[in-house]
Amino acid sequence: MLETAIKKQIQSISSISSHYEKQILAVRGFMDIFNFSRVSLYFYSTLSKVGEGILCIDQQGVSSLQEWRDDVRNMPPIYSAIKERTPKHIDSQSIHQIPGKFTNGVTTELIVVPISYSSHVVGYACMGSTDSFTVKDNLLESLAMYGQHLGQIFGEDDYPGYSKKISKREIDVLQRMSWGESTKIMAVSLGISEFTVQDYVQSAIRKLEVLNRVQGVAEALRRGIIQ
Numbered sequence: 001m002l003e004t005a006i007k008k009q010i011q012s013i014s015s016i017s018s019h020y021e022k023q024i025l026a027v028r029g030f031m032d033i034f035n036f037s038r039v040s041l042y043f044y045s046t047l048s049k050v051g052e053g054i055l056c057i058d059q060q061g062v063s064s065l066q067e068w069r070d071d072v073r074n075m076p077p078i079y080s081a082i083k084e085r086t087p088k089h090i091d092s093q094s095i096h097q098i099p100g101k102f103t104n105g106v107t108t109e110l111i112v113v114p115i116s117y118s119s120h121v122v123g124y125a126c127m128g129s130t131d132s133f134t135v136k137d138n139l140l141e142s143l144a145m146y147g148q149h150l151g152q153i154f155g156e157d158d159y160p161g162y163s164k165k166i167s168k169r170e171i172d173v174l175q176r177m178s179w180g181e182s183t184k185i186m187a188v189s190l191g192i193s194e195f196t197v198q199d200y201v202q203s204a205i206r207k208l209e210v211l212n213r214v215q216g217v218a219e220a221l222r223r224g225i226i227q
Contacts, residue, residue, distance in 0.1 A: 002142045005033045010149045020191075026150050027057045027125070030113075034143065036127040040065060043123050044082060044115075045199050049073050051124065052193060069195065070099070081112045082121045087143045088112050089135040111135065113147045117155020166225055170204040173197060175226040178217045 009029040016022050023041060030039040038058040042051045042065070051072045053065025072079045075098045081088035090098070090110040098110075108128075115123040125147070166174075169190075176186045183201075187194040201213060208219045220226045 002033065002138075003145070006142065006146050006149065009033060009146075010153070013150075013153055022153065023054055024057070024062065026153075027055065029146060030125055030127050030143075031057065033146070034127070034139070036111075039125055039127040041123065041125050042068075043196065044072065044121050045196075046120050048195075048199065049079075050195070051075075051078070052196060054123075066193065069193070075099070078112050078124065078126070082114050082124060085114050085116050085121060087114070087140045087147065089140070109135075111140075111143065113143045115147045115151045115154065117151040120155075122151055122155045166204060166207055166220075167200075170200050170207070171220075171225055173200040174204055174217060174220045177201070177213055178221065178226055 006029075009025070009032070013022050013025045013029070016025065027039045027041050030036050038056070040056040041054045043054060044051050049072050050069060053068030056063050056065050072082060077088060077090040077094045077097055088111070090112060092108050095108070095110060110126050110128045113125045113127070114121045115125065172190060173186060176189065181189070183194045183197050186197045190197070201216075204220075205212065205216045208216050210216050210219050217226070
């Protein structure tokens with residue numbers, strides 16, 4: 001039953017062109033399929049180990065988390081889920097290890113679900129409920145499946161991974177660098193944070209095997225990656 005619902009939700013997300021709408025529907029899936037009343041979605045950088053807020057949906061509606069950013073190593077329960085690439089139940093004994101701004105007043109229990117692409121975690125979702133809930137192995141397995149499917153949708157274009165293949169977002173950043181745009185301007189234009197722009201820049205430089213931004217732009221032009 002859950003597997004069918006997950007596949008249907010993934011098909012709906014894949015059919016949408018808007019990245020923001022995909023994020024909304026991805027979070028809605030955690031709520032509609034698994035009956036959580038509050039879900040927050042975050043980017044994750046394997047380079048800096050930083051989690052960066054995207055959005056939250058609860059009974060009050062959709063809210064932005066773009067001002068929320070922190071080193072995930074400061075939140076051991078979440079970092080453990082990311083390192084092991086498996087959903088974790090954070091109970092009342094462990095939830096105090098997460099800063100209050102990330103739990104938004106939830107003091108009982110949470111579940112964190114890594115969102116993985118290939119061998120890397122590209123993001124994670126934290127979820128809870130106004131009611132108590134029972135955490136069974138089959139629930140965690142289904143959440144893991146959903147997280148993996150979401151990773152396939154979001155990972156290729158948005159994750160600055162270690163593959164030699166230059167991602168679409170990295171190409172966007174390289175092109176804008178060639179136009180002389182600053183990190184701040186790129187962040188505004190692309191709708192992401194300056195921190196995330198810097199991540200894409202460093203990843204592109206590494207993949208192109210050059211030393212700095214100037215060499216990165218020159219090499220991208222030479223290869224025809226940008227114009």
